[in-house]
Amino acid sequence: MFDHVKFGVSDYSASKAFYVKALQPLGVTGATEWPPNGVELYHPKGEVSLCLYKVDENPPIFTWRSLPRIGNKSKHSIAQL
Numbered sequence: 001m002f003d004h005v006k007f008g009v010s011d012y013s014a015s016k017a018f019y020v021k022a023l024q025p026l027g028v029t030g031a032t033e034w035p036p037n038g039v040e041l042y043h044p045k046g047e048v049s050l051c052l053y054k055v056d057e058n059p060p061i062f063t064w065r066s067l068p069r070i071g072n073k074s075k076h077s078i079a080q081l
Helices: 012-026
Strands: 002-009 030-033 038-042 049-054 061-070 073-080
Touching: 002 012, 012 038, 012 049
Parallel strands: 002 049
Antiparallel strands: 002 061, 030 038, 038 049, 061 073
16 A cells, blocks of 8 residues: 655646546545645545656656555655656
8 A cells, every 4th residue: 555656747737637637536635736846636634645746757757655654664665667
């Protein structure tokens, strides 16, 4: 299970619009902007989030943090698609 997924995207505006619309039926309605081109999408009552940010890498990369956490630490991974 994941509690935090972070995607690097090449088209930030299109990706943000897609995920906002796609996740809304699941109750993911919270959004925190991270200037200049980043956003964290989340369920207002949840502890998980999806982050999108603009990257120039091709292909884009993503990272995630898995549950359970051990103390204040959690497992982090990075992958390139």
